[in-house]
Amino acid sequence: MAGHLIRRLNQISMAVFSERMSEIGVELTPVQYAALSSIRDVPGIDQATLAGAIAYDKATIGGVVDRLTGKGLILRSQSSRDRRARALTITAEGEAVFQRVTPHVRALQNDILSGLDEDEKASFLRLLRKTTEAGNARSRAPLRRQDAGEAAG
Numbered sequence: 291m292a293g294h295l296i297r298r299l300n301q302i303s304m305a306v307f308s309e310r311m312s313e314i315g316v317e318l319t320p321v322q323y324a325a326l327s328s329i330r331d332v333p334g335i336d337q338a339t340l341a342g343a344i345a346y347d348k349a350t351i352g353g354v355v356d357r358l359t360g361k362g363l364i365l366r367s368q369s370s371r372d373r374r375a376r377a378l379t380i381t382a383e384g385e386a387v388f389q390r391v392t393p394h395v396r397a398l399q400n401d402i403l404s405g406l407d408e409d410e411k412a413s414f415l416r417l418l419r420k421t422t423e424a425g426n427a428r429s430r431a432p433l434r435r436q437d438a439g440e441a442a443g
Contacts, residue, residue: 299402306401310394316387317361321346323395325354326388329364329378336375342434345426363387 307320318326324344329335335343341351355378358364363384369375380388403411426432 303402306398307395310398310401311391314391314394316391318387318391321354322358323391325351325358326363326380326384329358330380330385330388333379334369334377336369336372336377338375339434340378341431345429345431345433347431358384 328343341348366376369377
């Protein structure tokens with residue numbers, strides 16, 4: 291069944307990511323990496339916008355932000371546009387970690403899809419993207435694309 295195979299592939303993906311981060315001595319989860327990447331791409335992004343940008347639940351994004359802040363990888367400050375919101379920016383240490391892990395994250399993608407040749411990988415990713423986009427509205431945490439200007443505060 292599709293759902294079971296998707297769940298299994300997610301388990302494999304998480305295990306490969308965790309193993310690779312452990313090998314290079316970095317404590318970072320896939321969600322933390324995605325958040326760090328988005329914060330880096332959109333300095334000043336707020337938590338709610340970040341949640342939509344990485345398709346993560348708004349109710350639990352605070353924990354991800356807390357952990358990244360605690361590791362010294364991002365800063366949280368008051369938004370200049372909305373006093374209730376917190377603007378997120380990457381720190382120099384966060385940038386260094388991002389630069390260090392990104393080549394490993396890119397390389398491990400092949401490990402996740404081991405067993406497929408290059409044409410099969412391309413077809414699989416195209417189909418995965420198509421079905422994910424088609425079902426986005428059904429997600430508890432749909433992906434929301436933002437312009438850098440919209441999110442910056």
